[in-house]
Amino acid sequence: MNSNPKIISDILDLKRKKGALILAHNYQIPQIQDIADFVGDSLELAKTSKAIDNELVIVCGVKFMAETAKILSPQKRILLPAPLAGCPLADTITAGDVLSLKKKYPDAWVVSYVNTSAEIKALSDVCCTSSNAVTVVKNVPTDKVIFIPDKNLGWWVKKNVLGKSVITWDGFCYVHEQFSLNELKKSRKTFPDAEILVHPECKKEILEASDHVLSTSGMLRRVKESTATKFIIGTEEGLIYKLQKENPGKEFYSLGCAKTCVNMKQTTLNELYLSLKNEVHEINLDAKIIEKATFALERMVQYV
Ligand code: SF4
Numbered sequence: 001m002n003s004n005p006k007i008i009s010d011i012l013d014l015k016r017k018k019g020a021l022i023l024a025h026n027y028q029i030p031q032i033q034d035i036a037d038f039v040g041d042s043l044e045l046a047k048t049s050k051a052i053d054n055e056l057v058i059v060c061g062v063k064f065m066a067e068t069a070k071i072l073s074p075q076k077r078i079l080l081p082a083p084l085a086g087c088p089l090a091d092t093i094t095a096g097d098v099l100s101l102k103k104k105y106p107d108a109w110v111v112s113y114v115n116t117s118a119e120i121k122a123l124s125d126v127c128c129t130s131s132n133a134v135t136v137v138k139n140v141p142t143d144k145v146i147f148i149p150d151k152n153l154g155w156w157v158k159k160n161v162l163g164k165s166v167i168t169w170d171g172f173c174y175v176h177e178q179f180s181l182n183e184l185k186k187s188r189k190t191f192p193d194a195e196i197l198v199h200p201e202c203k204k205e206i207l208e209a210s211d212h213v214l215s216t217s218g219m220l221r222r223v224k225e226s227t228a229t230k231f232i233i234g235t236e237e238g239l240i241y242k243l244q245k246e247n248p249g250k251e252f253y254s255l256g257c258a259k260t261c262v263n264m265k266q267t268t269l270n271e272l273y274l275s276l277k278n279e280v281h282e283i284n285l286d287a288k289i290i291e292k293a294t295f296a297l298e299r300m301v302q303y304v
Contacts, residue, residue: 210234
């Protein structure tokens, strides 16, 4: 979708001249997805920024994603073109909240979803993603776990990890919280041969009534592997663009009306151009926070 060829060629020129790499989250607008070198989920973006040689990385997404990239690549310059793009889910928990939970449950490990600030990661024993949360909680060496911050993903973890006590936080994603059971039932009736794929940040009744509970990367994989040709997608609408692009023979419908994350849509071609041109909105984190958060993030691989 090349809606503005001049700004696109200007961004590509700047990118070449500066040796920069553009990363975009799966929920970004189509123009940003099209110009990016790599489009993926938050952990894939951070891993990609670590794996490549470029010293300048532009993360088109929200703040915690750019922070995660910085944690894994502290020596690189990480820019967030839309500096005010936060994540209301990540903002539901503060460092003070985590310290109080740790005090209340001293024998529990803190397992934090990657959708948290660098400060929260630094206070965590281990991080997880929506695709490996169940496995991480199953495998950590404690019987009690404080799972933060998403209550719906926490409920999914509790349901799938038997024999452990899982204390959840009351955070939620306002985008995924909007999917309703009524919408799901209507979609099932309208497209009886379609598979219903939903993100674990959706409410529990949606998770229970769906065909598959998957992360965004899990949905991309499932669609490729499945023999079904129609899919109902229960996540932020930006993913449908990527699904259509990668699977031209298949049909995708949003579960009910399309749900949009306004924070994710703050990155426009103009914001990207200005950030790259002026090298502004760089992510800077305290070295101690980076050290502790790296430990929690890297520890995740031991438990998957
Ligand atoms: S979709 Fe939800 S979890 Fe993702 S950035 Fe937006 S508010 Fe945060």
